[in-house]
Amino acid sequence: MSSVSAYVNEHEHEHDHKPRGLARWLFTTNHKDIGILYMLFGVTFFLVGGLFAELIRAQLIHPANHVLTPELYNQAITLHGLVMVFAALMPVTAGFANYVIPLMIGAPDMALPRLNNWGFWLLPPAAVVLVFPGILQLFGVGNGPIDTGWTIYAPLSVRSGLGVDFAIFAIVLLGASSLMASINIIVTIFNMRAPGVTMMKLPLFAWSWLITAFLLIAVFPALIAGGLMLLTDRHFGTHFFSAAGGGDPVLWEHLFWFFGHPEVYILLLPTAGLLSHILSAFARKPIFGYRAQVYAYWTIGVLSVIVWAHHMFTSGMPIAGQLYFMYSTMAISIPVTVLFICWLGTIWRGALSFETPMLFALGYIGLFGIGGLTGLTLADAVADQQYHNSYYLVAHFHYTLFGGPIMGVMAAAYFYLPKITGHMYSERAGRWHFWLCIIGFNLTFIPQFLAGIAGAERRVVDYPIQFAGFHMASSIGAFILGAAQLLLVYNIVVAWRGRTEPASARVWEGAQGLEFTLPSPPPYHTFAERPAVV
Amino acid sequence: MKLDKGFADTKKTEVPAVASRAGANRRLAWLLALVAAGFLGFGFALVPLYNTFCHLTGFNGATGTAAAALTPVDRTRWVTVEFTGMVMPGLPWKFRPAQRRVRVHPGETAIARYYATNLGDRTFDGRAIMSVSPEVAATHFEKIECFCFHQEALEPGQTREFSVEFFVTPGLPKYVTTMTLSYAFFPSVERGDDRSQPRS
Numbered sequence: 001m002s003s004v005s006a007y008v009n010e011h012e013h014e015h016d017h018k019p020r021g022l023a024r025w026l027f028t029t030n031h032k033d034i035g036i037l038y039m040l041f042g043v044t045f046f047l048v049g050g051l052f053a054e055l056i057r058a059q060l061i062h063p064a065n066h067v068l069t070p071e072l073y074n075q076a077i078t079l080h081g082l083v084m085v086f087a088a089l090m091p092v093t094a095g096f097a098n099y100v101i102p103l104m105i106g107a108p109d110m111a112l113p114r115l116n117n118w119g120f121w122l123l124p125p126a127a128v129v130l131v132f133p134g135i136l137q138l139f140g141v142g143n144g145p146i147d148t149g150w151t152i153y154a155p156l157s158v159r160s161g162l163g164v165d166f167a168i169f170a171i172v173l174l175g176a177s178s179l180m181a182s183i184n185i186i187v188t189i190f191n192m193r194a195p196g197v198t199m200m201k202l203p204l205f206a207w208s209w210l211i212t213a214f215l216l217i218a219v220f221p222a223l224i225a226g227g228l229m230l231l232t233d234r235h236f237g238t239h240f241f242s243a244a245g246g247g248d249p250v251l252w253e254h255l256f257w258f259f260g261h262p263e264v265y266i267l268l269l270p271t272a273g274l275l276s277h278i279l280s281a282f283a284r285k286p287i288f289g290y291r292a293q294v295y296a297y298w299t300i301g302v303l304s305v306i307v308w309a310h311h312m313f314t315s316g317m318p319i320a321g322q323l324y325f326m327y328s329t330m331a332i333s334i335p336v337t338v339l340f341i342c343w344l345g346t347i348w349r350g351a352l353s354f355e356t357p358m359l360f361a362l363g364y365i366g367l368f369g370i371g372g373l374t375g376l377t378l379a380d381a382v383a384d385q386q387y388h389n390s391y392y393l394v395a396h397f398h399y400t401l402f403g404g405p406i407m408g409v410m411a412a413a414y415f416y417l418p419k420i421t422g423h424m425y426s427e428r429a430g431r432w433h434f435w436l437c438i439i440g441f442n443l444t445f446i447p448q449f450l451a452g453i454a455g456a457e458r459r460v461v462d463y464p465i466q467f468a469g470f471h472m473a474s475s476i477g478a479f480i481l482g483a484a485q486l487l488l489v490y491n492i493v494v495a496w497r498g499r500t501e502p503a504s505a506r507v508w509e510g511a512q513g514l515e516f517t518l519p520s521p522p523p524y525h526t527f528a529e530r531p532a533v534v
Numbered sequence: 535m536k537l538d539k540g541f542a543d544t545k546k547t548e549v550p551a552v553a554s555r556a557g558a559n560r561r562l563a564w565l566l567a568l569v570a571a572g573f574l575g576f577g578f579a580l581v582p583l584y585n586t587f588c589h590l591t592g593f594n595g596a597t598g599t600a601a602a603a604l605t606p607v608d609r610t611r612w613v614t615v616e617f618t619g620m621v622m623p624g625l626p627w628k629f630r631p632a633q634r635r636v637r638v639h640p641g642e643t644a645i646a647r648y649y650a651t652n653l654g655d656r657t658f659d660g661r662a663i664m665s666v667s668p669e670v671a672a673t674h675f676e677k678i679e680c681f682c683f684h685q686e687a688l689e690p691g692q693t694r695e696f697s698v699e700f701f702v703t704p705g706l707p708k709y710v711t712t713m714t715l716s717y718a719f720f721p722s723v724e725r726g727d728d729r730s731q732p733r734s
């Protein structure tokens with residue numbers, strides 16, 4: 001269909017053979033293989049993290065329930081957070097970067113293929129280390145995995161069991177992996193673009209990942225530094241975070257949120273980039289406000305590292321600090337609104353069609369919009385005093401993190417699945433997946449907003465009886481939401497087995513970009529000789 | 535055939551010299567790794583930065599230490615300093631202020647006393663951590679001598695008196711008429727833990 005694909009095919013057939021079996025995946029330096037590994041890893045741990053969430057909701061379905069002991073509940077809550085952020089979402093977005101960015105910019109591979117392989121293979125050991133204390137506990141050693149909440153707040157984390165040590169070790173491994181991936185992505189985007197792909201012609205997904213990678217390099221080391229200090233506090237008698245020795249637990253909060261707030265944008269930005277491509281494809285219109293979106297990414301990236309202490313309004317901060325962090329946080333809503341306007345501008349008066357990727361993309365705009373607006377309430381230092389430790393905050397950040405990144409990843413998964421596997425998924429199952437997600441998700445978290453406004457306290461294994469109705473609805477919603485994800489697995493299997501209709505190179509009528517000039521699936525090696533883009 | 539805007543005309547070109555590109559990639563990667571290492575250092579540097587910041591701003595109720603009161607006394611107004619004390623888990627002590635409050639002029643040196651009793655059956659070492667609220671008052675509270683500068687030990691059943699000698703600087707904003715001095719006694723983490731540079 002295009003000169004590129006014809007050219008690549010004719011040239012590739014003689015060296016398109018790849019190593020077979022396990023060795024291929026262990027030693028691969030091919031960006032598509034590594035991308036697929038990242039994505040499969042992410043999906044697997046998305047299901048694991050979801051399982052922890054279902055355990056939590058099973059415990060909370062009735063007041064005075066005994067599905068989990070308080071200790072197990074704390075562990076489930078902590079692992080749900082850590083797994084979803086570090087083992088599910090981050091690997092999936094890194095997977096898309098690895099698979100798609102070289103294709104989008106006409107590069108034969110990532111710039112540093114071997115580093116790419118190491119980066120991925122640090123992940124499985126990290127995941128094992130994180131949950132290993134659970135296995136040790138079965139043999140009577142220690143008291144199970146980390147149970148401090150994903151924020152690992154001192155002084156609890158200074159005193160808690162050996163699960164904390166394993167979690168810190170896992171975070172250091174995950175950090176090293178993320179830094180390797182980030183460095184690779186930056187070098188790839190700077191040095192490997194095909195002639196003619198200037199920075200201001202760079203696809204938005206590549207731009208969004210570029211900012212993400214810079215953010216990761218700036219903030220992940222702070223968490224690693226904090227983790228190492230926590231380790232020495234626990235074992236070598238230092239007192240960075242223990243007040244007994246003159247340290248300060250609030251210092252941990254600063255270090256953690258200096259990483260933790262930008263982390264939200266690290267999860268969000270890549271899917272914001274993908275969203276623009278998907279909306280444009282199904283509206284059959286070019287992306288609206290390309291430049292505005294690039295500048296918005298930059299603004300979000302810069303602002304995100306100077307607003308972290310809005311997570312700490314209740315830790316006893318002077319008024320001046322509260323005012324600064326309140327206004328700077330609210331300022332982030334300006335570039336985010338620019339993105340929303342560009343997304344709506346892209347679909348405005350377009351020839352819309354509503355295939356599964358588009359449904360998830362529109363769901364993203366709606367749910368993430370609610371997440372952003374409820375965030376403004378919490379950014380208000382005065383209102384936050386009331387809502388901070390309530391379920392309102394839990395509902396808010398699930399609207400931003402599920403409504404944004406996870407809906408975005410789903411949209412992208414359906415968008416690229418036919419490209420990657422060469423076969424269509426079941427559109428029927430896809431639509432069911434979307435609608436069950438929307439119903440299940442809102443049923444889970446709208447009651448949590450209401451319960452939070454009524455004063456329901458978060459983080460606790462039990463609750464007063466007047467919140468029983470909210471929690472019952474929320475648990476039913478969570479079970480629907482959890483079950484719906486099996487449809488995603490079903491669709492991945494359907495496309496992978498390849499008995500369905502083959503996908504064309506373009507896949508979607510309105511799809512744009514260099515990756516859609518290649519056949520589906522793309523050959524093992526692509527752009528070995530670079531296309532020139534004018 | 536129409537491609538994406540900007541991708542309209544695709545033709546093959548020569549591969550740039552692979553060796554030089556690999557070198558450029560490696561250089562940029564090392565540069566970025568160096569930047570990451572710099573941010574790791576920044577993470578550690580936050581500890582002293584944060585402590586300095588707290589002392590400069592009174593953030594977290596961190597107070598100052600002075601060798602002696604050289605400031606003139608402002609006899610035109612009074613400040614009430616209130617005292618509280620508590621014991622953290624793991625230290626079987628009873629700890630209470632001898633006086634609920636004292637009234638001082640800014641700049642005037644005063645002494646407050648606390649009593650502590652060891653209710654445990656062995657010797658315990660404790661360290662007192664203090665803070666002042668409101669935070670705005672913390673930068674204007676100066677200690678000349680304080681039991682919180684050292685680790686303190688109590689034999690089983692022993693009761694001791696601890697004292698803090700302090701003054702409030704005249705720079706204290708006029709609207710602050712009352713401030714609270716709070717001590718928390720922690721079980722000392724190490725024997726012989728005695729720091730010449732007191733933090734609080």
Ligand SMILES: [Cu+2]
Nearest residue numbers: 261308310311
């Ligand atoms: Cu934040």
